[in-house]
Amino acid sequence: MGCGQLKQDSKQLEDKNFKSNVPISTQVSMGMTVIQKTEAIDTDYILHKLDPLATLRSYIRKGISKTQSQARIIRTYNCSNASVERKQQLQETINLLLSLKHLNIQSTSAYYYCDCRLSLIGEFIDGGNLLTQLDKFSQLQQYQQIEIFCQIMAGVQYLHDNGVMHGDIRLEHILFTNRNLEKIKLIDFGIPNSIKSEFSSWKPKNTMQELSFKSPDTIKGQSTFKSDIYSCGCLLYFIITSHMPFQANNYQSLKSCILRGVPNFDSTECTNMNPQMKQLLSKMLDANPQRRPSAQEVLNHPVLNNRNRIMYKPNKQLYKHMKEFKISSQIQAAMLMYIAENMMSEQDKKRLMDEFQKYDLNKDGQLTKDELLKVYSETLPPERALKEVNTIFKRIDVNGSGKIDYQEFIIATIDQKKYFNREKLLLLFTQIDRDHSGELSRQEIKKLLRDMQIPNNKYEQLVKQLDQDGDGAITQDEFLKMMLQI
Structure with missing residues (x-):
């Protein structure tokens, strides 16, 4: 009885690992989903071997962004012998990994697929693993x-x-x-060992x-x-x-x-x-x-x-941001998250993480209404605290999960006056404008939208919105006007 059920559960789990409800940025070939091609990884990153103490896996390297000088972990797989079905599996896995955001898991921010080589870009974590420490x-x-x-x-x-x-x-x-x-x-979740060994030289x-x-x-x-x-x-x-x-x-x-x-x-x-x-x-x-x-x-x-929990008073500035938070479009949320991940100072990142954990009383990496209510009830009358928490959830819990995850919290609490302004957008424009022409080609703007994880079926619509005069290039003024309106 037990073995039969286990095999069934295992098969269902394997199938589920390759499914995602996020939009799939793909091309379609013969009715099947295949991995969307991109520029080569070395267009944007300088690659380095990792210290053997960090990993003995040759397919994992450290990448330094050429535009932002940020360190990333790069996992590269050779997919030259992959079937169409296997590539479909990989694309669905990529989308699933891109959608996972939590304080206690390594995030995947982007991917590259060129000459049948798939590279996943993950956050670089340099505190050492539990074995070495x-x-x-x-x-x-x-x-x-x-x-x-x-x-x-x-x-x-x-x-x-x-x-x-x-x-x-x-x-x-x-x-x-x-x-x-x-x-x-x-780390090291989402891609089964069978795929790792099939598409790299690594073996368990x-x-x-x-x-x-x-x-x-x-x-x-x-x-x-x-x-x-x-x-x-x-x-x-x-x-x-x-x-x-x-x-x-x-x-x-x-x-x-x-x-x-x-x-x-x-x-x-x-x-x-x-x-x-x-x-x-x-x-x-x-x-x-x-x-x-x-x-x-x-x-x-x-x-x-029953571990001791310290009840902190909510940060007034963050409380104001959450209360007044309003999202007007998907691209605005994506842009805010992109800026948070790529342009926010480490000091501000740590501050927001510390604030998030003050609300997260059970330390599960997600905020519930009850948790926020307990925190706000420390400084507000019960009825007002409940009203404020309901307002915050209505504005921030955009996926209707009943919880505020870390990504939703960051988008709602980032200081938009500091990070979503003309100066930051000009800096972002300069980073995207690789040839320093003063204009963004359609290829450059498409790359930005892909890195922001905008669905493929919205590429053309958004590019047209940005390229207001239809000349095939996006000027600095067009970019700023569009972005400051979203």
């Missing part, structure tokens, strides 16, 4: 380590809520955003360290969302006890221990373990995936949910 991490107080674990679970919950199984949660795939080890981001090494985080169902080839929960259970067990729940002297023995499915709770470290923590670990490490909790249930478990 293990000595420093072990010196943190346990409550700090648990906070890091909750960030991991928040990232996992977001991925699961969006139909994505991580599939390979382990120390190397948890990156710190800085050397202070305060915040993490999950199947080391004991990797095996230590695999669930019995993953070993059997029956992975589901609950396989991620098991891997997180191994991680939490490691944080609490400093060793793994299953140990052996060689690969085959370790595999047998995991398949047997009886974690070790008899060690000295487990003797004084909080009974609630032991109960949570037992559920997460259950050999039967159907009995494991969801990511949300893990985050809401009393042993994690």
